[in-house]
Amino acid sequence: MGGVNDPSQTAPPRIGVVMGSRSDFPTMEAALDVLAQLGLAYEVRVLSAHRTPELLPSYAARAERLNLSCIIAGAGGAAHLPGMLAAFTRVPVLGVPVQSRALSGNDSLLSIVQMPGGIPVATFAIGTAGARNAALFAAAILATTDKEVRERLNTLRRQQTQAVLDDPFFEGHPEAGAE
Ligand SMILES: Nc1c(C(=O)O)ncn1[C@@H]1O[C@H](COP(=O)(O)O)[C@@H](O)[C@H]1O
Numbered sequence: 001m002g003g004v005n006d007p008s009q010t011a012p013p014r015i016g017v018v019m020g021s022r023s024d025f026p027t028m029e030a031a032l033d034v035l036a037q038l039g040l041a042y043e044v045r046v047l048s049a050h051r052t053p054e055l056l057p058s059y060a061a062r063a064e065r066l067n068l069s070c071i072i073a074g075a076g077g078a079a080h081l082p083g084m085l086a087a088f089t090r091v092p093v094l095g096v097p098v099q100s101r102a103l104s105g106n107d108s109l110l111s112i113v114q115m116p117g118g119i120p121v122a123t124f125a126i127g128t129a130g131a132r133n134a135a136l137f138a139a140a141i142l143a144t145t146d147k148e149v150r151e152r153l154n155t156l157r158r159q160q161t162q163a164v165l166d167d168p169f170f171e172g173h174p175e176a177g178a179e
Pocket of ligand 1: 019020021022023024047048049050051074075076077078079080081082098
């Protein structure tokens with residue numbers, strides 16, 4: 001997890017990424033790719049409210065000690081990890097519902113989104129789109145105070161738009177080139 005030459009792995013982490021199991025990695029990799037693309041330093045851990053409950057308060061304390069700007073937490077099924085982490089820290093938790101096999105991630109989504117008032121978890125879409133957006137949201141948080149991150153995010157948006165415009169299927173679009 002995190003390539004040897006990955007620049008996002010050489011600086012002190014600004015963002016924490018945790019997941020309930022190694023089996024969540026194919027989903028959470030989408031978040032790591034975005035963070036790496038934006039050159040944002042992160043750290044990755046497997047952490048489970050069910051299987052490693054005693055590690056949750058210590059990871060929450062670590063997040064505060066390192067002054068992480070947020071924690072991206074992915075989990076599937078009875079996805080208690082994001083909410084339990086949020087209960088232990090004021091560091092913003094961005095929850096990613098991993099697509100479960102039995103219930104297609106609806107269980108993960110509802111477990112993460114339905115927090116009681118008082119302990120917020122920002123909840124994203126099920127699966128890789130949610131993981132990607134959580135990373136972009138984490139970058140947007142940093143961009144409020146970091147001009148360089150702001151510029152990188154703007155560039156990424158411009159490239160995204162250009163990729164649509166460059167698609168041959170876009171040619172002849174009734175709105176293409178319209179004033
Ligand atoms: N939802 C949680 C938590 C938690 O919320 O603490 N810990 C593990 N899990 C989830 O169990 C699913 C199956 O895990 P395994 O593949 O290891 O059996 C994973 O999607 C993981 O996120």
